[in-house]
Amino acid sequence: MNDFKYLRTAICIIASFFTFASYGQKIDITGAVLDSINKEPLIGVTVMEKGTTNGVSADFDGKFKIQAAPKATLIFSCVGYTSKEVKLSGQRNITVLMQQASKTLDEFVVIGYGIQRKSDITGSISSISGKDVNDVPVASALQALQGKASGVNIIQNTGAPGSNTTIKIRGTGTVNDADPLYVVDGFIVDDINHINPNDIANIEIFKDAASSAVYGARAANGVVSITTKSGESGKTKITFDGYVGISNPWKKIDVMGVDDYALMQDYINGTSIYSSDGRLYYSKNGDNSYQFDNHKYFLVDTIRRNSPSNWWDAITRTGFKQQYNISVSGGNEKTKFMVSASYYDEKGIVNTSDYKRFNTRININQKLASWLNMTANLSYANEDRNIVPEGSNSVLKRALYQNPLIYTYDTRGYWSEDHPLAMIDRNHNKINRDRFDMNLNLSADITKYLVYQFKASYYLVPETTNKFTEVNNLETDFAMTDLTTVYKMKTSTNKWEINNLLTSNWYNDIHNITVLAGQTAEGYKYGYQESTRKGTPSNAKDQWYLSSAFTGDKTYGLDREWTAVGVIGRINYNVLDRYLLQANIRADGSSKFSKNNRWGYFPSVSVGWKFSSEPFMQRASWMDLGKLRVGWGILGNNRIDELARYTYLTNQYNYPYGQGNHILQPGITATTLGNPDIKWEKTETFNVGLDFAFLRNSITFGIEYFNKHTTDMLLAVPTVSSAGLDTDPMTNAGAVRNYGIETSLSYKKQINKFGFEVGFNLSWIKNKVTSLGTGNEPIYGSYLSEGSIVDYVTKTAVGMPIGSFYGYVTDGIFNTYEEVKASAQYEPGKLDHEQTTRPGDFRFKDLNGDGKITAEDRTYLGSPLPDFVFGIPLQFSYGDFDLNIFFQGQTGNKIFNVMDYYLYNAAEGNVYADIRSKHWSGQLAENRAFFPLNTDAEVPDLDSSDSPRNFRSSDFFVKDGSYLRLKELRLSYNVPKKLISKWKIDNLSFSLTAYNLLTFTGYDGFDPEVGKVSGTESNNLSMGVDHGNYPQARSFTLGFKIGL
Secondary structure (H helix, E strand, C coil), rough: CCCHHHHHHHHHHCCCCCCCCCCCCCCCEEEEECCCCCCCEECCCCCEEEECEEECCCCCEEEEEEEEECEEEEEEECCCCCCEEEEECCCEEHHHHEEEECCCCCCCEECEEEEEEECCCCCCCCEECCCCHHCCCCHHHHHCCCCCCCEEEECCCCCCCCEEEEECCCCCCCCCCCCCCEEECCEEECCCCCHHHHEEEEEEECCCCCHHHHHHCCCCCEEHHHHHHHHCCCCEEEEEEEEEEEEEEECCCCHHHHHHHHHHHHHHCCCCCCCEECCCCCCCCCCCEEEHHHHHHHHHHHHHHHCCCCHHHHEEECCCEEEEEEEEEEEEECCEEEEEEEEEEECCCCCEEEEEEEEEEEEEEEEECCCEEEEEEEEEEEEEEEEEHHHHHHHHHHHHCCCCCCCCCCCCCEEECCHHHHHHHHHHHEEEEEEEEEEEEEEEEEEECCEEECCCCEEEEEEEEEEEEECCCCCCCCCCCCCCCCEEEEEEEEEEEEEEEEEEEECCCCCEEEEEEEEEEEEEEEEEEEEEEEECCCHHHHHHHHHHHHHEEEEEEEEEEEEEEEEEEEEEEEECCCCCCEEEEEEECCCCHHHHCCCCCEEEEEEEEEEECHHHHHCCCCCCEEEEEEEEEEEEECCCCCCCCCCCEEEEEEECCCCCEEEEEEEEEEEEEECCCCEEEEEEEEEEEEEECCCCCCEEEEEEEEEEECCCCEEEEECHHCCCCCCCCCEEEEEEEEEEEEEEEEEEEEEEEEEEEEEEEEEEEEEEEEECCCCHEEEEEEEEECCCEEEEEEECCCCCCCCEEEEEEEEEEECCHHHHHCCCCCCCCHHHCCCCCCCCCEECCCCCCCCCCCCCEEEECCCCCCCCCEEEEEEEEEEEEEEEEEEEECCCEEEECCCCHHHHCCCCCEEECHHHEEEECCCCCCCHHHCEEEEEEECCCCCCCCCCCCCCCCHHHHHEEEEEEEEEEEEECCHHHHHHHHHCCCCEEEEEEEEEEEEECCCCCCCCCCEEEECCCCCCCCCCCCCCCCEEEEEEEEEEEEEE
């Protein structure tokens, strides 16, 4: 069967290389390389003269020509086929038949401080090939990973260019930072957003303790390990690729235009400024007839002609993105190199939201001696980002509820108010970041069975943030109601790491034992300095400097640092290639904790049974792999403030002494209480899995169950305001459990020129808090101050998921005063017209049965954490064409839509365009009798104020966040080699990609992919709160790739 011919041949082309011919007496040897089954030519097969560096590659027709010694031995190799040696006996033309490997190449997977055969893995690891992220038109590797690994949920916090991404591996393990540990080329880093996705060779995600325990100290939330590309011996390869494209919002929310809004104002206020009895631009005559009123029309038309017809359209644009990459790689048996450079530029769909990044990388592998190898990697990244207002002050939120009955400019030609156009124009918030990374790896073969590695790394990240706050009337009439503010913040992050590792491997026909022992040391330092001055002469750009302001000098900063040391031990034992054992131990000491709690110990053990290799399974030729895995272990988390165990004292406060005319005396007080008893947060995990491969690995299937229990969760303990503390002290006072099932399935086949690979991965994950310390006091989060919502809207409590939504429960809408009188919202002693709650208002459930609606009637409303997360990759190929389709989505999560507070609430500004058909209208008032009757509504009556607090935090705002998204649709054309070989081009391809093409959801907001609120990225208490977040953009890109 001709399985995966085109996939294999494509890999062969990439992996093949030319080398210089050896000197000596040679003859020309020609021939062809064919598949042994279907006799079709194999493209890109490497043909080497044994014992030399002399080699060539088979062309598009499988033909080759090489100069070799008359009695030389030729070695033929290609990925997916068994290598073959052919000894010459004077032949000048030969035909070589290559057999497909009986099983798919047993790939090696990068594990902590080493590599291991994929079939020998006993932990839970998801592997993603670099080619699955290289061609995705996004800025960061994490975005490209979305939906491509079971048990991994990746959420864009915002669609703004260069924004952060939330990644959760097997649930949310803590209320604090639950992001995984990042490892690049074997070294721990703080994030990976700066990495050029095109430089990535492969990504491994470690999901359980068995795979992560060697990183024990910070691996409780999983590990993302990235290996960057390296050079190969042979011909020097030059690759240039790139893409250009446009982007736009995949969805637009319709709000009222100026005409409908004017009519609504008369309705809610009981006026006739723009209408009469529901007739826009008409006035009522004494005889009850109506006539068109030019004055009323003029009031609205003047605004219409001097303001945007739609404020959302006024601040958005068609986005543009482009990226260009160039790489040069090659080498020989002693030296291999890869040099790359990349430029990424994106102009977002919101005006001024721009992001640029430049990357360069040098990876070198040098064989210093027969027993000594050196690998050195150097990289540099520069990022520039313009930030638009997001979160609670989102400019997109303002654009939707902005009152359309206002002028863009005042009579003097200046902004009339702080409307969205003014917000964008006055927004001057920029970040510039540089990053320098360097690492060195020396590997020495001490004996046949013992290897020593010395690994060292260092990175430096200087960053500058510049902000300028304008004053509205400064240019208008030089009236200073306030002073301009110049703000500058400079930070510097640097980290070093040194590892010493010894690896011993011994094997025979029965046993294979690998032992790792090592020591690690790390140091981290972060420093910042903030400076503020006020009062520049103008808002002009040339005044956006600290030196331009004249008063209010304020400069402060702080350096903080930590160091850590660790000891690693691991043993892998394989018996008869059937029975597998891996045991890990890591001991970590961190300066973040006091001496009594400084050390943490993190063991793990896992076993595997390849039952497909048992003698009784030999007749089952249809099964290539059947493996059972079971693992247990403990991991740690130390992500707390470096100074959490210290008490802060300040002398910035004065104390009054005496009575009457008291005297202020300088004093010292504590603003933060330290806790010297805090210790490591620990996560115990249990994992059991089954892996299968059938029919020459054309079908693969995996399923596993996991259970993670985090204890000694690090929490900030709430204190009363009278304590006078700026921040709450930390303590170990909580526990949370995550458990679930993951499954993945793929099927691939090649039928002559047609090939396909279809897959599916699905994760079911549940999260539950099991303890919050003494008293189990709940933790409240995501505080909103949006008029009627002045409260926390999430509550983390025992028995519920982290960050669950919390509020009142609605029970329909009152239609009569009799219904109001029979409810818990009735106010005894007041007449009907004096009641705060009236017909048309929400009825809220009295959950505690005390006859009143109070804060005690709030309850759990849903979780922002999804029940199911899934991805569906589909790949098809025919001849020189490839089609990639990728679906991604989630179900079961809820979203708190803050935008509904504004767009259903006439008291705040503009509203949904179709609200007239949704809101309650009872025709109770005479001036509302002309509006359509609607007493079977889900939205309260429109009102100029929200006295009954209809729009308090309730289930009215909690929406289903489930969605299915066509994430990627890419069509590629590979120009046939025979057409480009005459131009000495190895490969040439073109692609057309649609990203975020279609989204299927019932959510009424901008985008159902809602992560953390801007500014709350350090915890998980504000997940799923939608402030009109910057939406994901739909983009269309045209790409190319050329290899020389």
